[in-house]
């Protein structure tokens with residue numbers, strides 16, 4: 001049986017070596033877990049430590065899509081800035097030449113169009129927009145990947161999770177948890193693994209260690 005856990009570590013090593021030189025001194029830990037999101041990233045100020053968790057659903061993904069998800073997660077700490085948006089994080093991935101993988105990830109998750117969050121103030125770029133940012137050789141690369149993945153981008157969504165991902169930034173005794181463009185700040189020690197989302201009647205509630213720390217409306221407008 002293939003050891004997918006070792007695969008993840010190897011993919012991270014490759015990405016850091018090739019595209020994230022500033023993260024070489026960082027202590028990066030990566031693993032699988034059952035969560036309400038595809039990916040979770042938490043980090044402390046650089047070089048610091050970075051922890052990435054991938055949803056167990058992604059074990060079935062093609063390696064190219066996993067590379068796309070991991071790139072996006074690495075681009076959060078690589079920017080290390082409070083004002084980081086999901087859009088700027090996606091653009092950072094594209095600027096590092098990893099756009100074809102990001103597009104492969106969005107095609108895998110059925111995000112064909114931009115995925116608007118935070119009532120229009122932020123967005124994850126969809127397959128189509130990412131494609132528009134790619135250069136000639138990258139487009140050829142993407143088409144080859146999609147052929148290999150036997151994936152036809154479609155407007156039908158993939159299996160929906162509550163959120164695409166969660167990013168958690170640790171600074172002096174304060175933790176900022178960003179979910180779909182909503183930032184919730186908690187103080188003290190919260191384990192990343194204890195962040196949960198529960199959606200009911202159009203409202204998503206965010207819990208840390210079993211305590212509700214905030215909620216947001218699922219309406220996109």
Ligand SMILES: [Zn+2]
Pocket residue numbers: 072076086089165167
């Ligand atoms: Zn993100």
